[in-house]
Amino acid sequence: MTELSSGGRQVSIPRIPAHEAVVHGSSHVRALDGIRGVAILLVLIYHLGNSVGGEFGLPRIFRLAAFGWVGVDLFFVLSGFLITGILYDSKSHSHFFKNFYMRRALRIFPLYFSALIFLLLLRTAWPSLGLYGQASDGWLWVYLANVVIAVQGFGAFGLMDHFWSLAIEEQFYLMWPFVVYALDRRGAMRVALAMCLAAPLLRTMLAVTTDNSPAIYVLSPMRMDSLAMGALLSLAIRGPDAVDPGRLVRPALWTVVSATVVVAAIVLATRDLSAHSWAMETFGLSAVSMIGVSLIVLSLASPVKRFFEHGVLRWFGKYSYGLYVWHPILWMIIFHSNWARSLRGSNETEAMLISLAAAIGLLLVFVMGSWHLMESQFLKLKVRFQ
Template sequence: MALFTRFPMAQVGSHRGLTPPAVAVHATSAAHSQILALDGIRGVAILLVLCYHLARSLAAEFDFVNRFHLLASFGWVGVDLFFVLSGFLITGILYDSKGHTHFFKNFYVRRALRIFPLYFSALFFLLLLRAVWPDLGLYGHASDVWLWLYLTNFVIAVHDYGAFGLMDHFWSLAIEEQFYMLWPFVVFSLSRRGAMFMALAMCIAAPLLRTAFALTQDNPAAIYVLSPMRMDSLAMGALLALAIRGGAEGMAPERLRLPAIWGGGLAVALLLLTILVTRNVSPHTLPMETYGFSLVAMAGAATIVLSMTTSLRHVFENGVLRWFGKYSYGLYVWHPILWMIIFHSDKARALRNGEGTAEMIASVLVAVLALLAFVMASWHLMESQFLKLKGRFQ
């Protein structure tokens, strides 16, 4: 996800051949500011996801929390925001390195150094957990082989949610990995304009696919987790990245400010109207499945533009948001694993010995502290060590 992508500083917000020496320092400063803002957007995305899953866990175990559950139930849009960020950041990296020596090798090795250590560490943790706690009851019924192959989303589409238990959330990582496997070839093979047409076609095709599937099949999980159904979010980010590049053919981000304000505002307004009419914030309503995901993607792309061109960037440059953005990949990978154990295992329920406010507060504290400890240890002891190797593959 965009959980784990950083933009090369000198490449954000500039166009090839359009940055004269006199403004090079200003361009670098602006790029640095935009990196901070994008980290903040990433932080907002992971906080939405954390609130969503925390509310679901608490509502399942503490009945009185259900009245507050609705407030966090729209947090699923955090994953969609990650998709838009990934499309934007990855496409920018690919386009800016197009024509460089070892284009594919450098991209895939750098992605592997960022993604694989944590991902496969979580899978080894699952193997260890099965060995020491075989009766946990949270493992799901599908073979772990699909986790190792990044095909989680296809299995969930066939067998529904719960197929992988506490690893179900890896469906979104599978979508991202499938995007990484295919999209570099599109950017490499096509011109900037051709890649933009491809991204635009994906933005149009995805809601049409979802609509056809929703009207003919009764499988909301497939609509939510299959890559062809969700490609508009990634493509929306990709389209934006290509639009602001290309030298004289490209558009300065400032020229997109007004379209972003109107387009993003319209998308948010239609989403709110949809929620008011359906009285449901679930991603599994027909309006959300057909056009709602595309509206979320539009709002996400608009947020990226506005974070680069307006004072909104100061909101996303907030240190707390950027901190969560920095650790967002680890937070995403570990939080359902740890929280399902803490909230839903039989031993945890026995230890709580009640469903009152005190038990809930204690459970939340344990859940949050355990997550932060895992994530920070993972970053400092493992992830950052692998990231030091990325400089060899520029």
């Protein structure tokens, strides 16, 4: 029980288990912040490993970092889970669409468009940087980076290439609320299940008929299974005939084991840790998403949640959006610009350590600054749209 003060009286209210808090939207579930923290750490390790390994000739040491791309898939699954819960729980609200889109805009747009303004200023002040890519920045402003990359390939936006995943999420936000609003719970679950099945089939068809790996990886229809798996779980644990997350723990454990075996078998067979082998692009991505949705179950209704509730993971989870937006922009300049290379001395180890310190330090300055000076201020306005 928890005691709250109300008008001088002590009022006792029951504690709500973590999984019930998620279902009823009555509390903040710390373990989910931890999952978000794991996701961003994987992405940071991936890019840091690629930058340090590639720039300073240490590919073997940083080889395992190449598997950090799975962090993006974990973000997708978690986003599908949380967004669907918000949408389902607010279906009866008279301002359903207005509240949802305003709250999303307050969370996403300030940082996203600030980064684009920073890019505009950077282009103006430093036109010779050489890390911008050839595609028009206008596509970034309308969340179509993934479509352009599917046509032109990675590198189209240079240090802004990572915005492809933000484009996928935004495209999901534009479509999914209408599905949840228009259909009952079971109807929405059927749509989510169809998306889970359709995505690997679409990826396989494209892999068989073309050699366009970027399109397979970044187009929304190809990646909708990860978002839909999270959505399906969110709907399954809601409603009058909801499934108790505790009953899903054993299936989740088996899913983690079996999907991990599948992913490991793909890596061993292809000797490729990237997401771009044929097997990984087709059904491997679905296996990774199955691991992600199983981790959500375990974080809600098993002792595994204690791991995800660790303060360090939750700290990274809290600042994950800023970390994701800023790190490639800053790190490409620090590690891969001709300007940065010209400043390095002849001692490679010393240059690497200085570059690492600069990369981490500058990222923290940008992330903490953007959070405290801008993002948190906009988030205070979300209370107006409940």
